[in-house]
Amino acid sequence: MVRTTIGAPELREMLRFTAEVLVKEEPRLNALDAAIGDGDHGITVRVGFQAVKKSMESTSACADIATMVGNAGRAFMGVTGGAIGIILGKMLICGQEVLKGRKALGVDELQRWLEAMKSTIATVGKAKPGDKTILDAVHAASVAVSISSSESKDIAEALLAASHAAKWAASETANMLCKVGRASRLGERVLGHPDPGAVTFSIILDSFYRWLVEHPIETYASPPLDSCA
Numbered sequence: 538m539v540r541t542t543i544g545a546p547e548l549r550e551m552l553r554f555t556a557e558v559l560v561k562e563e564p565r566l567n568a569l570d571a572a573i574g575d576g577d578h579g580i581t582v583r584v585g586f587q588a589v590k591k592s593m594e595s596t597s598a599c600a601d602i603a604t605m606v607g608n609a610g611r612a613f614m615g616v617t618g619g620a621i622g623i624i625l626g627k628m629l630i631c632g633q634e635v636l637k638g639r640k641a642l643g644v645d646e647l648q649r650w651l652e653a654m655k656s657t658i659a660t661v662g663k664a665k666p667g668d669k670t671i672l673d674a675v676h677a678a679s680v681a682v683s684i685s686s687s688e689s690k691d692i693a694e695a696l697l698a699a700s701h702a703a704k705w706a707a708s709e710t711a712n713m714l715c716k717v718g719r720a721s722r723l724g725e726r727v728l729g730h731p732d733p734g735a736v737t738f739s740i741i742l743d744s745f746y747r748w749l750v751e752h753p754i755e756t757y758a759s760p761p762l763d764s765c766a
């Protein structure tokens with residue numbers, strides 16, 4: 538049976554799992570950042586996602602998907618600083634607006650959220666695709682989901698396509714020069730090193746997909762409406 542949506546209580550579990558994965562990635566992400574920056578990307582991600590995990594634990598299972606991602610983003614932004622802290626926080630928060638009123642996360646909702654992330658990064662980070670930023674991974678994921686969604690509404694298939702595309706795009710950033718941010722001053726020294734933000738985004742999508750594969754049917758069914766009144 539094809540699975541087409543992820544309900545709100547499940548999205549909460551998925552975000553919590555993703556946060557746990559990213560907390561463990563701190564050393565690798567710091568090392569990637571040390572090659573082209575100040576080496577603190579893994580710290581920002583760890584601190585931010587520890588807060589996301591906590592916020593998911595205190596968000597009601599009755600909350601809708603928009604509230605889930607909004608709470609996660611506000612938690613992230615509340616404890617992190619720097620450009621990437623604001624960008625990652627707002628990438629989560631922007632989901633609140635575009636997912637408002639949606640009962641579950643399906644392929645269309647995923648596409649809307651990725652589009653919103655793209656405009657958020659373009660506005661906040663003043664980046665374009667090809668500038669060696671997290672946007673390269675988000676852009677690739679968005680293209681992959683739009684292709685996947687024209688053929689199938691299978692949410693696992695869409696997330697797999699998105700995660701492969703983001704991983705490929707993150708590795709491609711190693712061949713790019715930094716156009717924005719502090720690392721833009723490093724010129725060709727950044728060649729051979731991927732953008733840590735793009736790698737982080739590919740890990741987020743990979744974690745979403747892995748969680749989904751381990752939960753092929755709705756094990757966290759939505760609570761009955763009367764229990765949420």
Ligand SMILES: [Mg+2]
Pocket residue numbers: 570574575576577578
């Ligand atoms: Mg840094």
